Amino acid sequence: MAQNIALVGIGKIAVDQHVPALAASPDWTLAATVSRSGSVPGIMSFTDLDAMLADRPDIPVISLCLPPVPRFAYAEKALRAGRHVMLEKPPGATLAEVHALSDLARDRGVTLYATWHSRMAAGVAQARQWLADKVVTRARITWKEDVRKWHPGQDWVFEPGGMGVFDPGSNALSILTHILPKPVHVTAATLFYPENRQTPIAAEVQFSGDVSGDFDWRQTGPQTWNIDVETAGGSLRLSQGGAALTIDSVAREVGKNREYPSLYSHMAGLVDRGESDVDLAPMVHIADAMTLGRRVTVDPFQF
Numbered sequence: 001m002a003q004n005i006a007l008v009g010i011g012k013i014a015v016d017q018h019v020p021a022l023a024a025s026p027d028w029t030l031a032a033t034v035s036r037s038g039s040v041p042g043i044m045s046f047t048d049l050d051a052m053l054a055d056r057p058d059i060p061v062i063s064l065c066l067p068p069v070p071r072f073a074y075a076e077k078a079l080r081a082g083r084h085v086m087l088e089k090p091p092g093a094t095l096a097e098v099h100a101l102s103d104l105a106r107d108r109g110v111t112l113y114a115t116w117h118s119r120m121a122a123g124v125a126q127a128r129q130w131l132a133d134k135v136v137t138r139a140r141i142t143w144k145e146d147v148r149k150w151h152p153g154q155d156w157v158f159e160p161g162g163m164g165v166f167d168p169g170s171n172a173l174s175i176l177t178h179i180l181p182k183p184v185h186v187t188a189a190t191l192f193y194p195e196n197r198q199t200p201i202a203a204e205v206q207f208s209g210d211v212s213g214d215f216d217w218r219q220t221g222p223q224t225w226n227i228d229v230e231t232a233g234g235s236l237r238l239s240q241g242g243a244a245l246t247i248d249s250v251a252r253e254v255g256k257n258r259e260y261p262s263l264y265s266h267m268a269g270l271v272d273r274g275e276s277d278v279d280l281a282p283m284v285h286i287a288d289a290m291t292l293g294r295r296v297t298v299d300p301f302q303f
Contacts, residue, residue, distance in 0.1 A: 112276045
């Protein structure tokens, strides 16, 4: 039987991805929303999380779609109220706060799921399986998109904690950390900051093992979301953000892309088993790049 779930933060990502995924899910019923400015037609709406938690004890799961900076306070309240919690990516503004939430969820005996939707892209599982017994000789992330298209007018992405280009870059890093047979670490980075912004609009990151990443939010026209991996036993490319897979120049059949439906299916399993899933490997790479990164100032950016 489907369980009730509440969505907190009814912005672009919630409307575009979470609401349709829940509407089609056999596991969940969207029972309420919490947002200061958005709502979903036909669904009970609140503007305050405390009010929703008090009024709807029948909702055991909260899915948080807020930007990273305010998310911790909402997650902490929900966990202390005994609710299971899903965190949109990246799961928080800092590593420490997500560790704190993980500890709290364990102490309260509830589920915490730090979601990485790109890991659910159609080609990722096959890529991971193919690479499992390979020796990687080189890997390259090329993740270039138009911030005006995907984050229109969302100034929070350029504020402290917004992570800038690493917000979409975390999608690539979530795939990379999932498919490589051995972990890598950041060794150097160059970060490109608009002179009027607080977070980078582009980044070049070097990892151990001849792995590199080129992230850019200034690309117009066709968007590029590729990961190329070379091994002693062949090469692969994940493209379209992981939705398409080519191995040794031959396209593989990977099926329909179902990223957000797969997240909610996984959450249902975690709750049923009484487990949590909080993998912070992509955020570790972001934090390390920000620590090691050489700063370069570039032209101002305006939406």
